[in-house]
Structure formats: C-alpha cells, structure tokens
Amino acid sequence: MTARAHRLRSIGALTSRIVAALFGGYGLAALCSVAALALPISKPQAVLTGQLASFAVCTAVVIWAFAARSALAVWIGLALVAAVLAPLAWSAS
Amino acid sequence: MPHDQHAKGPGFRQSMSGLHTWTGLLLGWVLYAMFLTGTVSFFKDELSQWMRPELPRLTQPLDPAVVAQRVADEIGRIAPNASQWSIKLPDGRSNTVYAFWRTPGVGKGAPGFGQDYFDPITGHRAEARETLGGDFFYRFHFQFYYMSPFWGRLLAGLAAMSMLVAIVAGVITHKKIFTDFFTFRWGKGQRSWLDAHNALSVFGLPFHVMITYTGLVTLMALYVPWGERTAIKTPAERQQLTAELSAFIRADKPGGDKVPLGSIEAMVRQAQQRWGTTDVGRVNSANPGDATARVAVTRGDAGRVSMSPDYLEFDGVTAKLLKVHDHVGAAAETRGVLYALHIGRFSDLETRWLYFIVSFMGTAMVGTGLVMWTVKRRQKLPDPERPFFGFRLVERLNIASIAGLSIAMTAFLWANRLLPNAMADRAFWEIHVFFIVWGLTLLHALLRPAKSAWVEQLWTAAALLALIPVLNAATTQRPLWHSLASGDWVFAGIDLMCVALALLHAVLAIRTARNSARLRPPRSASKRGGIPAMSREAAT
Amino acid sequence: MSHTVAQLLCLVGFSALAFGLRRPQHDILRRSLRRPVVLALRAVGACALLAALAVLVDASGWGFGLVKFSGHTTLAAALVYLALIGYGRRSAMRQ
Numbered sequence: 001m002t003a004r005a006h007r008l009r010s011i012g013a014l015t016s017r018i019v020a021a022l023f024g025g026y027g028l029a030a031l032c033s034v035a036a037l038a039l040p041i042s043k044p045q046a047v048l049t050g051q052l053a054s055f056a057v058c059t060a061v062v063i064w065a066f067a068a069r070s071a072l073a074v075w076i077g078l079a080l081v082a083a084v085l086a087p088l089a090w091s092a093s
Numbered sequence: 094m095p096h097d098q099h100a101k102g103p104g105f106r107q108s109m110s111g112l113h114t115w116t117g118l119l120l121g122w123v124l125y126a127m128f129l130t131g132t133v134s135f136f137k138d139e140l141s142q143w144m145r146p147e148l149p150r151l152t153q154p155l156d157p158a159v160v161a162q163r164v165a166d167e168i169g170r171i172a173p174n175a176s177q178w179s180i181k182l183p184d185g186r187s188n189t190v191y192a193f194w195r196t197p198g199v200g201k202g203a204p205g206f207g208q209d210y211f212d213p214i215t216g217h218r219a220e221a222r223e224t225l226g227g228d229f230f231y232r233f234h235f236q237f238y239y240m241s242p243f244w245g246r247l248l249a250g251l252a253a254m255s256m257l258v259a260i261v262a263g264v265i266t267h268k269k270i271f272t273d274f275f276t277f278r279w280g281k282g283q284r285s286w287l288d289a290h291n292a293l294s295v296f297g298l299p300f301h302v303m304i305t306y307t308g309l310v311t312l313m314a315l316y317v318p319w320g321e322r323t324a325i326k327t328p329a330e331r332q333q334l335t336a337e338l339s340a341f342i343r344a345d346k347p348g349g350d351k352v353p354l355g356s357i358e359a360m361v362r363q364a365q366q367r368w369g370t371t372d373v374g375r376v377n378s379a380n381p382g383d384a385t386a387r388v389a390v391t392r393g394d395a396g397r398v399s400m401s402p403d404y405l406e407f408d409g410v411t412a413k414l415l416k417v418h419d420h421v422g423a424a425a426e427t428r429g430v431l432y433a434l435h436i437g438r439f440s441d442l443e444t445r446w447l448y449f450i451v452s453f454m455g456t457a458m459v460g461t462g463l464v465m466w467t468v469k470r471r472q473k474l475p476d477p478e479r480p481f482f483g484f485r486l487v488e489r490l491n492i493a494s495i496a497g498l499s500i501a502m503t504a505f506l507w508a509n510r511l512l513p514n515a516m517a518d519r520a521f522w523e524i525h526v527f528f529i530v531w532g533l534t535l536l537h538a539l540l541r542p543a544k545s546a547w548v549e550q551l552w553t554a555a556a557l558l559a560l561i562p563v564l565n566a567a568t569t570q571r572p573l574w575h576s577l578a579s580g581d582w583v584f585a586g587i588d589l590m591c592v593a594l595a596l597l598h599a600v601l602a603i604r605t606a607r608n609s610a611r612l613r614p615p616r617s618a619s620k621r622g623g624i625p626a627m628s629r630e631a632a633t
Numbered sequence: 634m635s636h637t638v639a640q641l642l643c644l645v646g647f648s649a650l651a652f653g654l655r656r657p658q659h660d661i662l663r664r665s666l667r668r669p670v671v672l673a674l675r676a677v678g679a680c681a682l683l684a685a686l687a688v689l690v691d692a693s694g695w696g697f698g699l700v701k702f703s704g705h706t707t708l709a710a711a712l713v714y715l716a717l718i719g720y721g722r723r724s725a726m727r728q
Contacts, residue, residue: 033320041422043324044334048424050320051313052431055257055306062258063265066112067105093323274710275651277718279725296710299703398696434700443636444697447704454711 013071021065024078028085029058035085037092046092106266113262117462118487120252122494125459127252129498130230131304132452135437135445137227138186143587144509145221146569148188148212150581155213157182157373158361163216164190165357165376171218172196172207176347179377184393189219223519224509229527230502235312238524243315249308250316256305263294270295283472286465293458300451301458307435310428337425340404340418342387344379352384355412363414364390364405372396378409386410394438401429463491489538489546496550497534499598503557503591504530510568544605551602558595562588635692639685639701643709646681649674651713660721682706 036050037043061078068074117124133140142150164180171194172178178194193208210219225232232238236245264270274295277288294301314321325331335341357376364373374393380386386409391402406416421429433439437448467488474480480488508526512519538546565588566572576584651657653674658666666674685705690698 030317030319033317034323037320037324041424042333043330044337045422045424047320047324047334048337048422048428051317052310052424052427054313054317055254055309058254059257059261062116063109063112063261066108066262089323272654272656275654275714275717276656277714277721279718279721292711292714296714297707300707303703398700430696437700439697440700444701444704447701447708450711451704451707454707 016071017065017074020071020074020078021062024065024074025058025061028061028078028081029054031082031085031089032057034092035088038088106268109262110266113259113266114466116255116262117259117459118466120248120255121459121463121466122490123248123252124256125456125463125494126498127234127249128452128456128459129502130234132449132456133502134227134231134234135440135449135452137231139227139583139587140230141224141226141228142188142583144224144226144506145189145210145219146565146571146584147221148219150583151183151185151188151213154185154371155183157371158358158365160190160213160216161361161373161376162356162358163213164192164211165354165378165381167211167216167218168192168194169354169381171209173382175207175381176204177377177379178381179375181375182373182393183213184374184395185371189213189221222509222514224523225520229505229524235308238528246312246315250312253305253308257302257309260294260298260301260305264298267291267295283465283468286461286468290458290461290465293454293461297451297454297458301455303434304452304455307431310431311435313428336402336418337421338402338428340375340377340389340391340402342377342379342389342406344387345385347380347383348385350384351382352386352410354378354381354386354388355408355410357388359412360388360390360405360407363407364392367405368392368396381409384410387415388412394433395441396439398433398439399426399429400432400436401426460495463487463495467491488543489535492538492543492546492550493531493535496547496554496598497531497538499554499594500534500550500557501527501531503554503561506561506591507557507564510564548602548606551598551605555595555598555602558591558598561591561595635688636701636705639688639705640709642681642685642688643705644712646678646685647706647709647713648678649681650678651717653678657717660717660724 033047033050033054036053037046039046039049041049064077065074068077142148161180161182165178168175168178168180174196175194176197178192180190180192183190189210190213191208191210193206196205196207198204210221211217212219235249236242237248238245240248267273273288273291275292277292278284309316321334325334332341332343361373361376372393372395373390375389375391377389377391378386379388381388388407388409389404390407391404394400397403401421403419405414406418407413408415420426437445440448467484470484471477471480474484505523505527508523512522512526516522534550537550541549562573565584566574571581571584573585573588575581576588652662652666653671655665658664686698686702689701689705692698693701
C-alpha cells in the first residue's frame, strides 16, 4: 500500500469516527429519550427520565467512537445499541 | 478491522488524549466565557445591587407578606388589566423586588409584557439607573447576546456537551490521578502547565462534572424534545408535565366579573406558617381582578436543595387555600435537585463562596487547558518566528478570550458608573460597551506580538480592576471607606474583590513579562526559582 | 461553625493523604516513609475526610451536607497544594 493510500485511509477512518461521535451521539441520545417512554412509569416521569439520561448516553457514544478498536467497530456498536432501543421507542410512540 | 489498524497506531490512551484536546479546544473559548460569567453569576444579586448605587441597602430583613401586598397593589395600579403577574420577593441578597406581568392582546394585538424593579419599602418603582446589572452575565452565561436565545442556548449546550466529553476523556487520559494528586513541578514549562491543569481539574472534579451535567439539565427540554413530542399530545398531558416542572396555576378563562383580589398578605402569611417567615420565594397570580383569580405562593430557595415546584394555591378572591403542591414524581424531583445544584440559590453565604471559588478554579482549568495547547506545540514548531496559521489563531484567540474578557467585564462595570443616567437605551449601551471593548482586545491581540499582547492586556485588566474602588468613590455616595465603616458588605465586598482580582492579573502580567524575557531557560535557572507559571506561551 | 470545623478536618485529612504520597515525602522529608506509616497516614486522612462529611451532614442534612462537603474538600485540597508548592519554593530558594 502506498503512503498516500495509507494516509487517505486514516483520514477516512478518523472522519468516520467524528461523524459517528457527532450524529451517532445525538442520535442515540434522542433515541434513548424516546425509548424511555416504554418504562412502566407515568408519561411525564418517563419523558423527564429520558431527557435526564440522554446526556450520559451522548457522552458514552462519543467516548466509544474514539475508544473502539476500529471505525467499523464503532458503527457496529452503535447499530447494536440502536437495534435494542429502536423497538422500545417504536412501541412507545 | 485491519485497514484501520495501522491508521490508529497509538493506543487507547492516546486517542482519549486526542479527544480531550480537541473537544476542549474547539469550543474552549466559548466555554471559558461561560465558566467565568457563570462564576460571577453566583453573586449576581449582589452585583445588581452594586450596579444600582442609588438604591439604599436594606439594613433589616423585611416581612415578605407586607412587601408582597405592597408590590401587588402597585402592579394593580400600573397594569390594572393584567392577565397574570409574578413577584419575586426579596431574600436578603437583593434590595429590590422584581416583578413582571402580562396583559391580554386587545383585538388582534399581541399580548403585552411588562417588567420592573420595585422598592420593597415604598412599593413604588425603584428609581435607579437603567441597567441589567448582574443579570447580564447570568444571561450571557447560557444564551450569549446579539443572537436569538434559541441559537445561543444551542451553542451553550454544544459547549457543555464538549466539556462533558472532555472531562471524561481527560480522566481516562490522566493515568496517575492519585499518585500525582499533589504534584507540581515548578519551572518546567509544559510540565508545570500540565500539573496546574491537572490539579485544577482533579480537585474540583466532582464539581466540574456536576456543574456541566446539571447545566445541560437546566435546558434539557430544548436539547432533547423528542420524548416530549412523542408522548405529550393533549393539552391535559401538557399541563401534567408543566405541573411537574414549575409552579403552575390552572386558571379558568376570566369570566369578566370584576372582583378585587383578596389579601395577598393573608395568603403569604399562611405560607409563612408552613415554611417559616423568610422562606417564601414568589407570588404569582392568574386573572387578578377577576372572579376566577388564582394565586400561587411558592417556597423560597433557601430551605431545600431542589427547584421542583413546592407551592400553595389559593382562591385569589377569598384567599382560601385550595391545594398544596409539595411533591412531584421521582424523575421530576431528580431534575429539581440537579437544577438547584447548578444555580446554587439555596446557598448560605459560606456555601456561595465555596461555589464561587471552586467555579473559579474551573475557569482556570479551562484557561490553563487553552494555553497548554500552544505551550505544547511551541517547542515543536519548525520555525518559532513564523508559526503556522492554526497556532497563531489559537494563540490570539486565547489572549482575547482570557485577558480580553477580564478587560471587557470590567469595562461593563466602568460603563455602569460612567454612562449618563438619562441616556436613552442606557442598559443596552452598558452591554454594547462590553462587546466593543472585547472586540478591541481581539484587534489588539491580532496586531501586537503575542507576548506583548498578553502583558499589555493583563496590565490593562489589572489597572481597570484596581481603579474600580476609586471610580466607585468618585461617582457614588458609597465609597469603600464608607461601606466598610457602615458594614455594607455588598459594596465593600465588590470593591475589595476587584482589588484582589487586580492583584491576580498583575501577578500574571509580571510573570508573563519576566518569563518571556528568556526563551529557553537553562536547567539551573529553574532551580533558582525564576521561571514563573505562565512560561513560554507568551514568547513569540 | 460547622463550616470551620469541616474545613479544618479536610485540611488535616488532605495533609495526611499528601504525606502518604512519595513525591511530597521526598520534597519535604527527603526520605520515604515506611509502609505502615504510609498506611496509617492514609487511614487518618480518610477518617478526617469522613469526619468532615459527618459534621456537615449532621449540621445541615444530606442534601446541603454533600454540597458543602464537595466545596470544602476542593478548597482544602487546593490549600494543601498551595502550601506544598510554597514550601517547595522556599526550600529551593534557600539552596
């Protein structure tokens, strides 16, 4: 592999991680705040619980985006969590 | 995934370090300004008193019940057709009573809004210079200025989120958090900066995490509205949610029968029996003057570490207690506690000072972090005479956002004393002065060599701060010696605080100037103790 | 009153913890302390901090107590840190 291709790859991986951190972070936080509606508590409490937890989720995703071994692993991880949360969010809406 | 494996190279800790550096830097200047104005806001009521020197200080506590009645009567005269009003009662930290009211739109006209400060002794409008006082820093802290509050708050949220990530990444990066707990290596340039940054971060870590997370919580309904949008559909559900968040009175549509409001004093008295004489925070009224009037008396901040609604609801005409609202759901209570922790209004004087000091350390943490970015890279510059563009940009922005902000904030106080009282839009001009001066410091930082810019701006800030007591003595009837002699600790405290801050800026200026005299100090010199904290960042 | 007592306890606590660390031992005592001494210092430090927490919680309840505790520990750690730096500077200048 040429040095140039190598460099492009690494820039690509970094960009992919940054995108995952920014959009994945907020996306999962938002998804989590909706999924919280599936909790067996009253609607206002569920809404607030989701909001309160969302920032921790967002932080965790950003950390994960840069901690995972590879850019692909980042996306796989995000997809797994989203796959768990999405049905909950769906059922609540 | 092999393709990414070579690209990554460095390990987990390095990537966390990179994350810490870049999330910290990108909005670092915004964060610094938020941190410093937020720190000052812990004393915003005191600052507001200082900025309205015409209003005498209150020498003894007033009875909230009597004050509430006075101001309610006055609002009845000023806005007889108000559909709603709210009075913030004095709590010993403030010498005015703030109130606002809404009037219904006439025909197709928009609803009106009025607000003012009242003298708690006479009940009349407080005759003072027009100023936003400490509230300017408070509002700037979370929504900035010259932009819509919506975008300002989003920017603040983005900055706070970066801060949260930077804190977590920073903790992961800092591998020897306990063994290095008390480490400071003097005169070692980058090392010294790192030690100072670590100490400021680690000592205040619980506070920094708390203040950042709770800051996000204060505006969470704006940042993550999706759950609310999904679940809350009917007006009844909306009311349910609102009642969990704030003192909310559900008044029927005004019937049109004019009936005077009952005794506000009597209602507040009932609240006092429940919570204690001084622990009453607010009185709100809906449909005052109508047969359907409702009044809510809200508990003060001092009694508990929570902002969740705790209030009594009265029939506004008969002053009969209708309902006691004193508990909310678990999530709402959690939010109330976190909210209260952020703004710290429950604090007694000692706790308020603790908040101020630790928050000040947080400000210094952000400041040292910003400066460290340049210190770290300066040694690696291929040609120190001509650094690359990004380096120069960070260096100049650092000067204007750290030293420049001190100058601008002090200029705001100067404008408060020097702008003529009769000036049109006076309150706004105080703020314009703040931004004009801040802009000038940026211009200065761009035009001068970096080290000179640091030194000159730090000295300017020191001089402006040191002269505040002089300015205050020359322009008001409440000079420092007078406030000291009469035990007026709000005025004396702010004058003396400015002097203390002036000393801090002078020390920084001296160290920066002395240090940048020699670019690369020999090792032996550092043992002799000449290398100050603010080491090479200032040398160009 | 509880503020003063708590701050003093925190100062004692952090001073003990500081001397349980290698660097302050070397800078000030110019030798390493023996392991049992270090453990004793850590125990004293932890106990003093817990005592400060107890004083604050007793005086003002858990909510206010924890807030005040957080403030006092931070302030005390900063003061001990400044004292160590100050001591280090003085002895460096005398040499």
